[in-house]
Amino acid sequence: MKAYLAGPDVFLPHAVAHAAAKIAICARYGIIGRAPVGDEIGDLSGLTADAAWRAIYQKDIAMMGDCDIIIANLTPFRGASADAGTLVELGWFLGRGKPVFGYSNTAALFGARSRAQVAKMPDPVNGLMIEDFGLPDNLMIAGATSYPEGLGVIVPPDGTDRAFDALDIFEICVAQATQVKSKSV
Template identity: 45%
Template sequence: MRVYLAGPDVFLPDAAGRAAALKAVCARHGLRGVSPLDCLEGEPSAWAGLGAARRIALCNEAHIRRAAAVIANLTPFRGPSADAGTVFEVGFMRALGRPVFGWSNTAALFTERTRAFVGGGRRGVDGAWRDDEGLLIEAFGLADNLMIDGAVLASGGALFAAEVPAAARWVDLSVFERCVAAASRMLLGAASRC
């Protein structure tokens, strides 16, 4: 059972080592992890002449189409929210009607992270939190933007989060392991009932 491993892990200094570690966790739970770094079997020859960015995007979409689910690292990346590319991949899989599971090594809610990012924000006359430009700060008590949480939950997947020390944020796989275990129970349980 193939699962696509979305996340900013591809930007880590040892991205290949990280992909191998993520795949090993998946294998322990009976799943085949597919990294965005993996070569695409049967890649169309017409893609060879494309620029690197376009080719990577097409390969990642093809990997997602071939997967039974997405397991997305939603740990905030370069700001208060998840990596933008990962968020696209979550939405892409949701549009395909397949499960999305999310995990984060940050337990702080999106509102708290956004307020910290914008320097605290302030209460508007309506009582809502606003940034220095007067723009509303989303405050629904969710892990991330409501569309991200909503996509994961509506897909039948689940979100897992725990606060990991900052020094271990990009190496600790304990939350990922919990997420993969849940995905495995759902996916392999459904397959055994067929």
């Protein structure tokens, strides 16, 4: 089974090493992990910014097409919710009927994070409702990771936030995804 390892991890200063650690964790569970960094993307030097982003997009789409599942890092990124690019990738898998798995290193629920964000950066219109269903993220993200065979967003079971690049919750997600997939085969 091949897993596309999505997430804003690609922006880490140590993205290639971080991806290698995730790929090694996947291998321990019999999964071939593929992350959109390093050799998977290739050398973009010499390309214009326009050519580079288009090349990355095409390579990501091809890589996703080659994978059976997605394991997405849904840890909030530059806001109260998951990374926008990761959510596009999650939707791509969902739209093709491929299993979607996700995790977050953040224990705080989406409603609380949204209120904290609005306190620092007010909404453009007063009185906008804050979605608060007691979920780890927006209800559509929770739904996408829950059906038909998902686990919901895996969060720290002890209620303690992890570092953005911590891998223990990722490993829990990989282990649980492996169990779900082995039952459906």
